[in-house]
Amino acid sequence: MTATTRPTKPIEGQKPGTSGLRKKTRVFMQPGYLENFVQAIFDAIGGGAGKTFVLGGDGRFFGAEAAQIILKMAAANGAARVIVGRDALLSTPAASHLIRLRGTDGGFIMSASHNPGGPDEDFGLKFNTTNGGPAPEAVTDAIFAASGKLSQIHISDAADIDLSRLGEVDLDGMVVEVVDPVADYAALMESLFDFAALKSLFAGGFRMRYDAMNAITGPYATEIIQNRLEAPAGTVVNATPLPDFGGLHPDPNPTWAKALMDEMMGPDAPDFGAASDGDGDRNMVVGRGIYVSPSDSLAVLAANAHLAPGYSAGLKGIARSMPTSTAADRVAEALGIPAYETPTGWKFFGNLLDAGRATICGEESFGTGSDHVREKDGLWAVLLWLNVLAARGQAVAEIMGDHWAKFGRNYYSRHDYEALPVADAQAITDRLRGKLSSLPGTKVAGMEIAMADDFAYADPVDGSVSSNQGLRVVFTDGSRLVVRLSGTGTEGATLRLYLERYADRGFDQDVQQALDPLIQAAEALAGIREISGRTGPDVIT
Numbered sequence: 001m002t003a004t005t006r007p008t009k010p011i012e013g014q015k016p017g018t019s020g021l022r023k024k025t026r027v028f029m030q031p032g033y034l035e036n037f038v039q040a041i042f043d044a045i046g047g048g049a050g051k052t053f054v055l056g057g058d059g060r061f062f063g064a065e066a067a068q069i070i071l072k073m074a075a076a077n078g079a080a081r082v083i084v085g086r087d088a089l090l091s092t093p094a095a096s097h098l099i100r101l102r103g104t105d106g107g108f109i110m111s112a113s114h115n116p117g118g119p120d121e122d123f124g125l126k127f128n129t130t131n132g133g134p135a136p137e138a139v140t141d142a143i144f145a146a147s148g149k150l151s152q153i154h155i156s157d158a159a160d161i162d163l164s165r166l167g168e169v170d171l172d173g174m175v176v177e178v179v180d181p182v183a184d185y186a187a188l189m190e191s192l193f194d195f196a197a198l199k200s201l202f203a204g205g206f207r208m209r210y211d212a213m214n215a216i217t218g219p220y221a222t223e224i225i226q227n228r229l230e231a232p233a234g235t236v237v238n239a240t241p242l243p244d245f246g247g248l249h250p251d252p253n254p255t256w257a258k259a260l261m262d263e264m265m266g267p268d269a270p271d272f273g274a275a276s277d278g279d280g281d282r283n284m285v286v287g288r289g290i291y292v293s294p295s296d297s298l299a300v301l302a303a304n305a306h307l308a309p310g311y312s313a314g315l316k317g318i319a320r321s322m323p324t325s326t327a328a329d330r331v332a333e334a335l336g337i338p339a340y341e342t343p344t345g346w347k348f349f350g351n352l353l354d355a356g357r358a359t360i361c362g363e364e365s366f367g368t369g370s371d372h373v374r375e376k377d378g379l380w381a382v383l384l385w386l387n388v389l390a391a392r393g394q395a396v397a398e399i400m401g402d403h404w405a406k407f408g409r410n411y412y413s414r415h416d417y418e419a420l421p422v423a424d425a426q427a428i429t430d431r432l433r434g435k436l437s438s439l440p441g442t443k444v445a446g447m448e449i450a451m452a453d454d455f456a457y458a459d460p461v462d463g464s465v466s467s468n469q470g471l472r473v474v475f476t477d478g479s480r481l482v483v484r485l486s487g488t489g490t491e492g493a494t495l496r497l498y499l500e501r502y503a504d505r506g507f508d509q510d511v512q513q514a515l516d517p518l519i520q521a522a523e524a525l526a527g528i529r530e531i532s533g534r535t536g537p538d539v540i541t
């Protein structure tokens with residue numbers, strides 16, 4: 001027995017954000033930093049004795065070392081088994097699936113998701129619970145509380161485990177089971193979608209470009225799209241996960257997936273383009289000459305999901321995060337099923353999915369998913385789109401045109417002001433928050449305000465209440481603007497301004513132009529540019 005106990009002291013700031021704990025990689029690499037956080041997780045969940053966990057990550061810098069530390073700590077905390085993806089790799093949705101498939105007690109996902117990786121960039125760790133989903137707030141609060149009163153950590157002195165070989169090995173009495181990271185996930189996708197129809201689609205000359213952004217979906221997309229669906233080699237690009245993502249910012253949006261956008265808007269564009277993020281839970285979808293906003297993508301997928309075998313029985317409900325456009329609500333209404341509005345972050349969908357109230361969920365931040373796992377799932381969304389394209393025999397642009405003609409169009413955009421001084425971000429949100437109660441009935445930029453509040457969510461399943469989830473201003477015509485601060489950044493404060501305007505005709509306007517009145521209203525109400533001195537947002541999606 002080589003398990004040892006080492007004394008430690010609490011480290012400040014180990015508070016999980018929207019999606020796990022994210023810090024600069026060098027912060028995580030400080031001796032004892034990761035160890036403290038992992039011990040806080042074990043302490044918060046009642047210890048590790050006799051339990052089984054899943055472990056994997058997106059392959060970013062420090063992931064391999066972190067995996068060894070987590071394994072040794074699981075062993076010393078008494079765990080019975082840890083199921084690890086080969087080379088410590090697992091996409092976030094694949095990890096969620098494994099947690100559920102194997103009936104485990106939870107899992108550790110080593111990723112900072114869409115944040116860049118490398119020694120000078122970001123690292124992160126997320127704990128998911130037995131349902132496969134991100135720890136709910138009660139658990140993340142308990143982890144933070146435990147991190148504040150640590151006095152010791154438990155860690156084995158055993159040698160590192162070779163994680164490149166499949167099979168089982170012993171680590172101080174704990175079984176380390178190394179599994180193929182792709183196999184179970186690929187089988188799940190095959191059970192949900194009409195792979196025969198997708199194969200014929202590619203056999204018929206349908207052309208696609210999937211940009212894995214040198215991140216975790218490369219092996220998954222290559223196996224599913226090129227090997228199983230027989231799309232030609234080269235369909236999946238940037239397919240090898242690299243520790244620094246090849247210097248790319250693995251965030252699938254028109255700014256960071258620019259090469260894909262240029263190709264899809266160019267003269268020789270393929271029929272369909274897609275990209276995903278560092279840990280594989282986000283997706284961006286682009287048709288030939290047409291970008292699909294994530295909010296629209298959620299609505300279109302919800303309206304057409306029944307065309308895929310896994311959803312042929314229809315949907316139980318649709319859930320979206322509050323800042324996501326209300327396009328999906330119109331689909332829910334037409335289908336006669338409930339629509340739910342939750343705070344930002346996938347953890348809030350877990351109870352609705354577990355209770356069978358919602359089947360499909362989505363966020364404006366390029367996240368879509370369903371009850372097949374308890375995370376958003378980038379490749380799943382791409383395969384559902386492919387299934388819809390195959391079943392309808394139409395191009396993306398035609399499908400979008402039909403959708404808007406039927407439901408109207410929710411023009412939508414998000415403006416991000418990144419790395420603001422924290423005091424500026426606070427001053428902006430304080431200014432708007434201070435006005436909220438006096439706004440209804442008044443006019444700004446020529447539009448009348450119907451309601452304004454600081455969004456709070458009461459979970460309909462367990463009754464828990466989450467407050468301060470974003471400032472929203474809703475106008476009498478249904479247009480909305482939302483201001484909230486990011487909970488995933490590692491530098492200063494990132495302020496997000498979400499803009500939405502509904503139109504029942506005129507679907508070809510420039511998005512930023514269509515939203516101009518909202519942009520003016522936001523500045524008049526919150527003074528973002530005035531207070532920050534910035535001339536405009538850093539990223540527009």
Ligand code: VG1
Pocket residue numbers: 018019112113114115277281282321344345346363364365367485486487488489496
């Ligand atoms: C952002 C997105 C949110 C998403 C979260 C995690 O959070 O806005 O919708 O769930 O990232 O996504 P924030 O707090 O920065 O706005 V990922 O792909 O990082 O797991």
Ligand code: CO
Pocket residue numbers: 092113114277278279280281282
């Ligand atoms: Co992600």
